[in-house]
Amino acid sequence: MSRKPFATIRDVARLAGVSPATVSGVLNQKGNSRAEVRERIEQAMKALDYHADHMARSLKTGSNKVIGMVIPDLRNFFFAELMCGVEEVARAAGFSVLFSHANKDQQLERANLAMLSAHRVAGAVVCSTDAHTSYDGALRRFPIVFVDRLPVIGFRGQAVTVDNTAAAWEATRHLIGLGHTDIAIIAGRTDLLAGLQRIEGFRRGMQEACLAIRDEYFRQGDYSIESGYRRGLELLGLPEPPTAIFSCNNNMTLGLMQALAEYKVECPDEISVLSYDDFPWAAFFRPQLTAVAQPGLEMGRRAARMLLDTVAAGKGPEEYGQENVVLKAELRIRQSTGRPRIAALKGRAQ
Amino acid sequence: MSRKPFATIRDVARLAGVSPATVSGVLNQKGNSRAEVRERIEQAMKALDYHADHMARSLKTGSNKVIGMVIPDLRNFFFAELMCGVEEVARAAGFSVLFSHANKDQQLERANLAMLSAHRVAGAVVCSTDAHTSYDGALRRFPIVFVDRLPVIGFRGQAVTVDNTAAAWEATRHLIGLGHTDIAIIAGRTDLLAGLQRIEGFRRGMQEACLAIRDEYFRQGDYSIESGYRRGLELLGLPEPPTAIFSCNNNMTLGLMQALAEYKVECPDEISVLSYDDFPWAAFFRPQLTAVAQPGLEMGRRAARMLLDTVAAGKGPEEYGQENVVLKAELRIRQSTGRPRIAALKGRAQ
DNA sequence: ATGAAAGCGCTAACAA
DNA sequence: TTGTTAGCGCTTTCAT
Numbered sequence: 001m002s003r004k005p006f007a008t009i010r011d012v013a014r015l016a017g018v019s020p021a022t023v024s025g026v027l028n029q030k031g032n033s034r035a036e037v038r039e040r041i042e043q044a045m046k047a048l049d050y051h052a053d054h055m056a057r058s059l060k061t062g063s064n065k066v067i068g069m070v071i072p073d074l075r076n077f078f079f080a081e082l083m084c085g086v087e088e089v090a091r092a093a094g095f096s097v098l099f100s101h102a103n104k105d106q107q108l109e110r111a112n113l114a115m116l117s118a119h120r121v122a123g124a125v126v127c128s129t130d131a132h133t134s135y136d137g138a139l140r141r142f143p144i145v146f147v148d149r150l151p152v153i154g155f156r157g158q159a160v161t162v163d164n165t166a167a168a169w170e171a172t173r174h175l176i177g178l179g180h181t182d183i184a185i186i187a188g189r190t191d192l193l194a195g196l197q198r199i200e201g202f203r204r205g206m207q208e209a210c211l212a213i214r215d216e217y218f219r220q221g222d223y224s225i226e227s228g229y230r231r232g233l234e235l236l237g238l239p240e241p242p243t244a245i246f247s248c249n250n251n252m253t254l255g256l257m258q259a260l261a262e263y264k265v266e267c268p269d270e271i272s273v274l275s276y277d278d279f280p281w282a283a284f285f286r287p288q289l290t291a292v293a294q295p296g297l298e299m300g301r302r303a304a305r306m307l308l309d310t311v312a313a314g315k316g317p318e319e320y321g322q323e324n325v326v327l328k329a330e331l332r333i334r335q336s337t338g339r340p341r342i343a344a345l346k347g348r349a350q
Numbered sequence: 351m352s353r354k355p356f357a358t359i360r361d362v363a364r365l366a367g368v369s370p371a372t373v374s375g376v377l378n379q380k381g382n383s384r385a386e387v388r389e390r391i392e393q394a395m396k397a398l399d400y401h402a403d404h405m406a407r408s409l410k411t412g413s414n415k416v417i418g419m420v421i422p423d424l425r426n427f428f429f430a431e432l433m434c435g436v437e438e439v440a441r442a443a444g445f446s447v448l449f450s451h452a453n454k455d456q457q458l459e460r461a462n463l464a465m466l467s468a469h470r471v472a473g474a475v476v477c478s479t480d481a482h483t484s485y486d487g488a489l490r491r492f493p494i495v496f497v498d499r500l501p502v503i504g505f506r507g508q509a510v511t512v513d514n515t516a517a518a519w520e521a522t523r524h525l526i527g528l529g530h531t532d533i534a535i536i537a538g539r540t541d542l543l544a545g546l547q548r549i550e551g552f553r554r555g556m557q558e559a560c561l562a563i564r565d566e567y568f569r570q571g572d573y574s575i576e577s578g579y580r581r582g583l584e585l586l587g588l589p590e591p592p593t594a595i596f597s598c599n600n601n602m603t604l605g606l607m608q609a610l611a612e613y614k615v616e617c618p619d620e621i622s623v624l625s626y627d628d629f630p631w632a633a634f635f636r637p638q639l640t641a642v643a644q645p646g647l648e649m650g651r652r653a654a655r656m657l658l659d660t661v662a663a664g665k666g667p668e669e670y671g672q673e674n675v676v677l678k679a680e681l682r683i684r685q686s687t688g689r690p691r692i693a694a695l696k697g698r699a700q
Numbered sequence: 701a702t703g704a705a706a707g708c709g710c711t712a713a714c715a716a
Numbered sequence: 717t718t719g720t721t722a723g724c725g726c727t728t729t730c731a732t
Contacts, residue, residue, distance in 0.1 A: 057726055119416075374712090
């Protein structure tokens with residue numbers, strides 16, 4: 001026995017003794033049907049468990065209540081939050097979201113866009129894999145709002161990002177305010193604008209305080225746990241280790257904490273750690289991590305809203321608009337940062 | 351200026367000087383077209399940047415290369431992993447995934463299913479909000495594979511779960527093997543089968559070792575951080591606190607660790623902690639958490655594969671099959687569990 | 701206020 | 717091998 005087929009608008013019409021057009025009318029709240037007829041139709045719909053076919057409707061109307069979302073990795077908490085925000089707003093507006101991973105693969109990203117295109121999505125929110133992808137082709141077909149990561153340097157178009165520079169600057173100021181002067185940074189991917197900006201904010205903060213960034217205190221990571229661990233080990237092994245370390249993302253912070261544990265260096269007594277990226281568990285570490293919290297959920301919401309507005313406006317690519325909403329990150333001061341104890345640390349360094 | 355419309359199969363046909371049906375033929379690799387004609391068509395498709403409209407195709411064929419996925423909360427790492435697994439398999443099979451949150455709201459869950467239904471998805475993977483939802487209506491329309499959580503007690507249908515009982519049993523055995531006898535449990539939601547099974551596994555383990563579960567050592571939580579914290583505080587405040595605690599999910603473990611920190615109880619020296627649910631950060635806690643790791647990614651993959659198989663078979667609801675694939679969880683022994691030091695703890699307890 | 705008819709972009713019979 | 721025709725389920729004029 002085969003699957004029970006869906007009831008169509010004609011089934012409903014027949015059962016209610018009206019024409020399909022009339023059913024369509026009540027379906028779309030046109031309000032030009034007598035109450036009695038409407039009643040009958042609604043009964044019929046219930047009886048047949050009728051659900052209008054979105055695809056047929058879209059085919060006819062040329063619109064589609066589906067948006068796409070492309071993100072690099074759901075397992076990273078920040079992106080998961082982004083996704084939640086998008087879904088929430090989309091749902092509220094009666095839209096569904098077609099999801100796909102871009103998994104750091106540029107070719108995959110292209111395939112994703114093509115797929116969204118094939119599904120005739122009304123638009124998409126995308127968190128780009130890197131800053132070299134061209135979206136021109138896709139953009140001619142449907143609006144895209146970029147979130148967190150811009151697709152090209154000098155991008156002009158709709159986007160929601162956070163002010164990484166300001167956040168890194170504030171983080172640096174916090175460390176300096178505590179009395180630190182020997183501050184190290186474990187930097188992230190420099191092919192991403194956000195990565196560059198975090199470095200820039202750090203630089204600026206140091207400069208304003210007339211503090212030099214020593215060469216050996218500038219370490220290049222790649223956002224992985226492993227790199228945080230390695231760079232951390234290098235920093236701690238220095239003849240004169242820093243008294244504070246600014247780690248440029250959550251994963252690297254994890255690796256760094258591991259390195260501290262291995263070196264049996266107490267945090268924050270001997271060394272302060274400040275993490276870019278907050279995550280739910282940061283508050284449960286010992287010590288609780290001082291971190292820069294990016295408003296992932298809000299970014300997702302804003303991006304979705306911006307997209308939906310553009311979709312509603314129904315304009316062509318030339319008029320998409322170019323607002324880049326820049327949100328602020330929040331510095332959450334907890335226990336991993338404190339006043340420097342230079343002597344203690346230097347005594348231990350070998 | 352309005353958005354550039356998509357090229358249709360007729361545009362391609364016209365440009366290539368053939369009929370739409372011929373284009374459709376090469377599009378679907380029917381292979382009954384001369385190479386020369388095929389060539390011309392492909393050129394035309396490229397020139398027009400043609401992408402076949404999935405919706406129109408689905409409307410015609412009655413099939414749809416989209417599956418739905420419903421999960422309670424993406425921000426929980428376990429569910430995010432589930433989602434990744436599903437997406438990965440779906441993509442590989444040329445399917446897209448329509449995502450939605452069920453956010454612990456049964457009504458929302460219904461709405462989600464209706465939405466999937468309206469989009470005529472080929473099937474869905476769902477992680478049910480709770481064990482009282484009826485899916486009969488939806489199931490008559492498309493196959494559903496349940497994952498991690500079953501929709502009703504005594505559910506018979508396709509599902510991928512993990513053997514919670516065995517995992518909890520093994521965890522308990524580990525604690526007992528270490529020499530613990532005063533073991534407490536912070537239980538999770540008992541309206542979910544999985545929650546019940548974890549308790550059952552614990553019971554069985556204790557029973558086999560002829561160990562009693564003291565009333566005051568059995569604490570009921572609700573999977574929230576807060577409840578883990580509260581129950582933890584209660585346990586530690588007991589005249590005779592336990593020497594080991596089995597916490598039934600990741601969030602409650604977080605709360606529990608917080609409670610330990612407040613009581614300044616050393617783990618594992620004074621008390622051992624074993625967590626159900628592993629997560630990436632568990633290995634970076636101090637101490638590193640011993641935990642039961644559920645294979646979230648693999649569960650997602652298996653569920654998607656099962657669903658896709660059922661979809662491919664194209665049978666009716668009566669023949670959907672009822673395999674419940676039960677995966678094993680893995681006990682990851684790290685540093686939060688050790689031999690009991692009863693004296694030390696009792697001395698401290700007031 | 702309601703219905704008849706056309707057609708969105710595609711594919712599947714069938715005809716040529 | 718290729719083209720013609722019909723129709724998937726819906727909405728939208730345009731008559732009535």
